[in-house]
Amino acid sequence: MNVLKPNQQATVYTLLERGTTQHQIARITGIDRKTVRSYQRRWLARDDRSANSPGVATGSEAVAAQTPPPRPPATTPVGAAAATSLCEPxxxxxxxxxxxxxxxxxxxxxxxxxxxxxxxxxxxxxxxxxxRRKEPEQFDRLSFMPGEEMQVDYGEGAPTLVPGSDKYRKPRLFVATLRYSRASFRCVVWKSGQQVWAELHERAFRHFGGCPQYVVLDNLKEGVLKPDLYEPELNPVYAATLKHYGVVADPARVRDPNRKGTVENAIGHTQATALKGKRFESIEAQNTFLANWERNWAAKRIHGTERRQVQAMFEEERPHLKALPLMGMQFFKQEQRTVCDDSCVRIEHSSYAARPAAIGSKVLVRIYASRIEIREFASGALLRIHAKAERPGTVVLPMQERVFNPSRETRHILRQAQAIGEQASRLCKLMFAIEGRVGQRKLWGIVGLTKHYPAQCVETACAQALAQGVYSYTHVKELTKRAFEEAATAMQAARSPEGGAPASAAAPNVPALTQQHSLIRQADEYADLFDLATTAAAAATASAEGGQS
Structure with missing residues (x-):
């Protein structure tokens, strides 16, 4: 009880003598109601003593003697109805x-x-x-089969020295508890994340020597991205880890920690018994201590509800756990990317081909230790797999998927020149060797001559240009035109009735052309075509001269 000053005591006694209630005295004087109640007991006890032993009253006692005694509380007569609240109607x-x-x-x-x-x-x-008074809420006791469920949650560990400083901080305490046997795995970490949360589950599975059917967790972001009563969205890394080990996640409802009360009690037991009042110099030291405490004390205790040893129940549950896979989980980091205009996605300063994803679309990228997976954004279907680049700036894009590249264009031109003939291929290679990529324009021009003249004429012109040492598109074009005209003249002379010199004599530099082939039409048809072209050209020339005059 707080000791009041004499003037405060006199005030309290005076108010009590006037019949003031404790609540009103506390409101008027600012004294706590508990203190007022204590002084009221003193006042009542003193009044009893004063009534039993006559004496001279002084101070507040004299005032109390002059004041009539307080009226006794009203009592309800027998058979009368109790007072009804005005709110009852x-x-x-x-x-x-x-x-x-x-x-x-x-x-x-x-x-x-x-x-x-x-x-x-x-x-x-x-x-x-x-x-508003409610009946206490009733909870059902849940029973589970061996190996059916594991509950997981985070708590706070004991203060631990932060590396590189002299400060102590509490790390995060991860606890995984098998629901049937109450056997637990405990581990502390400095930071948590998607991969850390999944790795802790993997360590718990290997600690128990098997996997349960279900794992119950709350809706923390490391495990559940979007809480939902019917279809919660799991973290992709966490979901892939559980799928790898054949475990199904069963997130508890929001604000319903009683669903995983077993692990909640395990965290409280760890904090109150094992870690209370302790400090550790490193995170490893605390994990070693927790492992020893679990083995020597927690596993050997008699569980308060089951009245059985935890280790004995775990040995009974162990055969019912599912076997571990041969290989551990390959953890990854999943990110969202947009396909650039070169049909690639940028990942850690390198570019990776993303086709068949469209340019400008969004894709999911899974970054493993040694590979890159590109998946469809909506369905998660696998699109491409690439080996992870060792050097930043690497472009992993096959040549056939590139829209344009100077070196690829050069090879394409040279292949077309080789299709014309050996001399054309030789001339184009020589011109590219002399002028480099800028000379590709001339190469395109030489290859494009086949659209207007026979390939044999272009090949003959290239042979003449090589012999003359003139490496120019314009010169090759003139030679091709001349060779074509000479070939046309020789063909007309060969079909004229008066006869004439053979085509080889008229054009000694032009090699003999193939005359009989399934793809070659009759010479009369070619002659009609040439006559028609000559007539049209003469008409166009005459029209142009008339317009100028």
Missing amino acids: HRAFIEAQLRLKRNAVAIFQDLVDTHGFAGQYNSVKRFVAKL
Whole structure:
């Protein structure tokens, strides 16, 4: 009890003598109600002593002697009805408002405004408090089969020295508990994340020597990206880890920690018994201590509810756990990327081909230790797999998928020149060797001559240019045109009735052409074509000269 000053004591006694309630005294004087109650007991005990032993009254006692004794509390006569609250006629309205989650102040205001309520707010407050009393909530005891469920959660470990400093900080305490046997795996980490959360589950599975069917967790971001009562969205790394080990996640409902009460109790037991009042110089030292404590004490204890040893129940549960896979989980980091205009995605300063994903679309990228997986954004279907580049700036893009590349264009031109003939291929290679990539324009021009002249004429012109040492597209074009005209003249002379020199004699530099082939038409058809072209050209020339005059 707090000791009050004499003037405060006199004030309290005076108010008590006047019949003031404890609540009013506390409100007037600012003294705690518990202190007022203690002094009231003193005052009552002193009054009893004064009544039994006559004497001279002084101070507040004299005032009390002159003041008539307080009126005894009213008693309800036998058979009379108890006092009824003024709110009782409005019970239905008040209950309806409470179901709407309205408070006593709002209900009192509505009663005054719309129902003509004549009582005070305190009457409404007391009535509402009685209606709000609920029966204690009942919880069912859940029973599980061996190897059926494991519960996981985070707590706080003991203060640990932060590396590189002289400060102590509490790391995160991960606890995984098998629901049937209550055997637990405990580990502390400095930081948590998607991969750390999945790695801790993998370590727990290997600690128990097997996997349960289900794992129950709350809705922390490392495990659940989007909480939902029906279809919660799991973290992709966590989901892939559970799929690798054949375990199904069963997230608890939001704000429902009682669903995983076993691991909650395990965390509290660890903090209160093993780590209470301890400090560690490193995270490794704390993990070693937890492993020894679990083996020597926690596993050997008699469980309070089951009244059996935890280790004995775990040995009974161990054969029911699912076998571990031969290989551990290959962890990855999943990110979202946009396909650039070169049909690649940028990952860690390198470019990787993303086709058949369209340019500008979004894809999911899984970054493993030694490979890159590109998946469709909506369905997660696998599109491409690439070996991870060792050097930043690497472009992993096959040549056939590139839209344009100077070196690829050069090879394409040279292949077309080789299709024309040996001399054309030789001339184009020589011109590219002399002028480099800039000379590709001339190469395109030489290859493009085959669109207007026979390939044999282009090949003959290239042979003449090589012999003359003139490496020019314009010169090759003139030679090709001349060779074509000479070939046409020789063909006309060969089919004329007067006869004439053979084609080989008319054009000694032009090799003999193939005359008989399934793809070659008759010479008369070619002659008609040439005559038509000559007539059209002469008409165009005459028209142009007439316009100028």
